[in-house]
Amino acid sequence: MIVIVITYIVLIILYIKGVMNVFLLCRADSKESIYLREKGYPAPLIYLISFIDVIFFRRLFRINKPLWLGEWLFHISFLFVILAHLRFLLIGLPSWWSHIVCIGKYGGIVMPFSLVYILIVRASIDWRRYISPGNLFLILLLILISLSGLFMRYINRMDIIDVKAFVTGIFTFNLQPLPDSRVFVFHYLLGLVLLLYLPSHVMTAPITVAEARRREEFRI
Amino acid sequence: MKRTFTEGLGRKELAEIKACTQCRECLRYCPVQEVTGRVEISPSEKIRIYRDFIERTESLRALITGRDIPEQLLKDFTRAVFECTTCGVCGEVCPAGIDTQRLWPLLRREMVKRGLGPVGGQAEMPEVIRNTGNPYNQPPSERYRPWFPDETEIAEKAEVAYYVGCTGAYQAQPMVRGDVLILKAIGIEFTMLKEEEEVCCGFPLFITGQHELLEGLVKRLVDAYKNKGVKELVCSCPCCVNMMAKDWPFYYGKELPFKIVHVTQYALKAIKTGKLRIDHGLEERLIYHDPCYLSRGVGVIKEPRDVLRSIPGVELIEFDRWGRLSRCCGAGGAARKVFHDNAVAIARLSIDEACHRGADRLVLSCPACYEKVNDAMKDYPKKVRIVDIMELLSEIIYGQNA
Structure with missing residues (x-):
């Protein structure tokens, strides 16, 4: 029961946070904001180039290739792991979703390795200066989540039907018993912590990266 | 109503503040970091602290913990944001593409509006510019005279104008003398504003977050060049050129009636067309x-x-x-x-x-x-x-x- 209460508290917090962020962004059409005069591309081309920048992390590739490798692998594997997890949340996913789940399975293996690799790359520069406490916490959190996920997938397999019934029950207010696994509870609770701690760059960085491309092309 | 920390930001800047991943790549390039080594004044820390200000005052956290921010924290942040050279290399290497060269002046403006900035002698700048037309408190009559090459003609009206800039005129005179000599060698007819008419481009005020005088300065300068029939405004100072190309249209209220050209661009064009020969x-x-x-x-x-x-x-x-x-x-x-x-x-x-x-x-x-x-x-x-x-x-x- 306590896990369910925690889940609803987290969801309410996320809802309020989301609404407040949307409100802030909508309000931020400040009269005090400075007008930027920037030359643009023809629309389709800038969308395409910016999209490539976002997908392949071109900016990071340009300045730190070893780190880029770890970050890109992590983000892409994380994306597929999340997509694969949607099968626990949604009913009626198309049959081709099984391919996504399959990629997500490999993503789940790549994820902890890429995170450890990121830590090693950062530590090889200067541990104290180049790892912020927030960043370190997030990486450790993700490592724990991914390891517990791998444990449930390959060592102590969970009954997917139980998991799905529990998770969908929360969203449909048709509460179902918590699957009987300490590892699952651990994984699930850490997932909630991640939701609370999810960095805002997940939502905004694609926009700023796309905008940066326009800026780079600015010439007098 | 109390001023909020997002009031002076547009959507782009707010998205940028939220986009910082705290990866600290910027620390490896920041020149202030290179010489001070103080992480607490690094670009990523400044963004983290400002984001914290927003969260403390305009988010769910504000409802729970209250909206007060310790005065010392605000003062430390102000000092950090003014200690920056605004060189923008942090933005250049930022994986999230944050336009820091534009963001820092806006954060500085916010601290100025809160009465915490600017720092040191920067606070006197608006008054000095209002009185003398330049931030160095130098007499306008000495703007060209000490360095201007003899026997160089300035047209009353021309399609090309040369803007000297305050730093060049008072602090780096061999440089602006070189500019005029090259324009002369190209053989182009060019015009300049009178010494008392050529005032500060507004960059020092913009960069220190003191934006009150900007509109007046910009309109005065743009109209003066417009009246001279200028089509190309040549300048050698990068700060002035940046201000003119990016910010003058905003403070003028519309597109400029002339093009902004850096002196090296002008010289290169002349070399290519054979107007400037280097024998x-x-x-x-x-x-x-x-x-x-x-x-x-x-x-x-x-x-x-x-x-x-x-x-x-x-x-x-x-x-x-x-x-x-x-x-x-x-x-x-x-x-x-x-x-x-x-x-x-x-x-x-x-x-x-x-x-x-x-x-x-x-x-x-x-x-x-x-x-x-x-x-x-x-x-x-x-x-x-x-x-x-x-x-x-x-x-x-x-x-x-x-």
Whole structure:
């Protein structure tokens, strides 16, 4: 029961946070904001180039290739792991979703390795200066989540039907018993912590990266 | 109602503040970090703290913990944001593409509006500019006279105008003298505003977050050039060029009636069309330093190099970091007077590298760099001859007595 209460508290917090962020962004059409005069591309081309920048992390590739490798692998594997997890949340996913789940399975293996690799790359520069406490916490959190996920997938397999019934029950207010696994509870609770701690760059960085491309092309 | 921390930000800036991943890649390039090593004043920390200000006052956390921010935290942040040289290399290397060269002035403006900034002598700038038309408190009558080349004609009206800029006029006179000599050598008819009419472009006010006078200054200047029938406004100061190209349209209220051109662009065009001939050579190893607001600001990177390569005999070498990744000279962000030690230490990094690479001369194209690098060589064992790009060109064209 306590896990369910925690889940609803987290969801309410996320809802309020989301609404407040949307409100802030909508309000931020400040009269005090400075007008930027920037030359643009023809629309389709800038969308395409910016999209490539976002997908392949071109900016990071340009300045730190070893780190880029770890970050890109992590983000892409994380994306597929999340997509694969949607099968626990949604009913009626198309049959081709099984391919996504399959990629997500490999993503789940790549994820902890890429995170450890990121830590090693950062530590090889200067541990104290180049790892912020927030960043370190997030990486450790993700490592724990991914390891517990791998444990449930390959060592102590969970009954997917139980998991799905529990998770969908929360969203449909048709509460179902918590699957009987300490590892699952651990994984699930850490997932909630991640939701609370999810960095805002997940939502905004694609926009700023796309905008940066326009800026780079600015010439007098 | 109490002022909020997002009030002075547009959607772009707010998204940027939220986009910082705290990866700290910027720390490896930040010149202030290079000389101070203080992580607490690093770009990523400034963004984290400002984000914290927003969360403390305008988020769910504000409802729970209250909206107060300790005064000391605000003061420390203000100092950090004003200690920056606003060179923008942090934004250039930012994986999230945050436009820091534009963001820092806005955060500075916020602190000014809260009565916490600017710092040191920067606070006197608006009054000094209002009284003298320049931030150096120098008489307008001395703006051109001490350095202007003899027998150089200024047309009353012309399609090309030359804007000197305050730093060049009062602090780096060989540089602006070189500009005028090159315009003269090109043989183009050009105009200039009268000494008392050519006021500050507004950059020092913009960069220190004191924006009140900007609209008046910009309108005055743009209308004056418009009345002279100007189609191209040539300027050598990267800060002025950046301000004119990016911000003047906003403060003027519409697109400018003329084009902004950096002097190296103008000179290169003249070289290519044969209007400017370089008959004499120069057997020297030159190293060119990219000014932050010229390279990262307005993308002028190739033209100065092409100008230098057009001099017969010149061997052009590069800094380890050049172009959009170039290192600040330390003079940027109106911080060079207030945080003098930082500025000198940063400038010495470039001097060291120029010496290490065996350059005969360090070529600059910014009056602030010119002044600061000169300053940094005082009482410093390593020396490199410095020269402005147009000063060098005029020396070659007119001889040593240019």
